[in-house]
Amino acid sequence: MSWADSPRPSKTLLGPEDPPADIVLNPGATSRFFLVGDHAGRAVPARLGDMGLTPDMWDRHIAWDIGVAALGERLSRSLDATFVRQTYSRLVIDCNRWADAADSIPAVSDGVAIPANRDLLEGERAQRRAEVLQPYHERISALLEARRRKGQATLFVSLHSFTPIMQGSRRPWRYGVLHRADSALSRHMLAALRREMGEEAGDNQPYAMDGRDATVPQHADPRGLDYLELEVRQDLIADDDGNQAAAALIERLLRAF
Numbered sequence: 001m002s003w004a005d006s007p008r009p010s011k012t013l014l015g016p017e018d019p020p021a022d023i024v025l026n027p028g029a030t031s032r033f034f035l036v037g038d039h040a041g042r043a044v045p046a047r048l049g050d051m052g053l054t055p056d057m058w059d060r061h062i063a064w065d066i067g068v069a070a071l072g073e074r075l076s077r078s079l080d081a082t083f084v085r086q087t088y089s090r091l092v093i094d095c096n097r098w099a100d101a102a103d104s105i106p107a108v109s110d111g112v113a114i115p116a117n118r119d120l121l122e123g124e125r126a127q128r129r130a131e132v133l134q135p136y137h138e139r140i141s142a143l144l145e146a147r148r149r150k151g152q153a154t155l156f157v158s159l160h161s162f163t164p165i166m167q168g169s170r171r172p173w174r175y176g177v178l179h180r181a182d183s184a185l186s187r188h189m190l191a192a193l194r195r196e197m198g199e200e201a202g203d204n205q206p207y208a209m210d211g212r213d214a215t216v217p218q219h220a221d222p223r224g225l226d227y228l229e230l231e232v233r234q235d236l237i238a239d240d241d242g243n244q245a246a247a248a249l250i251e252r253l254l255r256a257f
Helices: 055-059 068-079 122-150 184-200 215-223 240-255
Strands: 022-025 033-037 082-086 155-162 175-178 201-203 226-233
Touching (some): 033 122, 068 155, 082 122, 122 215, 155 215, 175 184, 215 226
Parallel strands (some): 033 155, 155 226
16 A cells, blocks of 8 residues: 555644654755665654653664754755755655555664554554655655656655664674665666675665565656665764765765766
């Protein structure tokens, strides 16, 4: 099920004190690159409280893609590109999953139980889809359609970050390109990163673009857009200096395409 097919509940989750589901930077940008950040935020609706987690858990990778909000903002400025990012935590709902996916609202993330996500009623799931997942993807669709009507070429870039250690295993990659062997932009970026750092640039590592990923298939595929799903290791972009260096590298390699 896509976000567009998901029914809308009558009750509301977000209140007047809660921010909107998406943040858009540079909406009228002229660049061919169009950036999204599915997991860039870590806000939680006030009605959900702390979701049963301690404050330190909200700083961890389970709650958000560390560094992506700042990375996307830098690239938006330097490339003159639109950047659309999710406001809410992936623990509220994962915006890179299909609406009916079992892991779209995780009960456990990297071994950590998420009490507020246990035994949810379908109405509660529908609220999160309707008020967090759908508005984010509707905003992306509306901006892409506006570009299409103007005849503006678009290269769809999905920005993510990954934890250096997952389930006790160290990940040696610095960057990863996720693809289905059907993208010229992805091939270019993987080859360029490998010239920079060899095997520390992962080919479908630390994740692969499989049937679980929803954002690229739902937005790039129907419009015939070339795409890049880029993963950056979080320790490289967690601080300001590292984030700035990563943004400069990514900008240079994107401009070379």
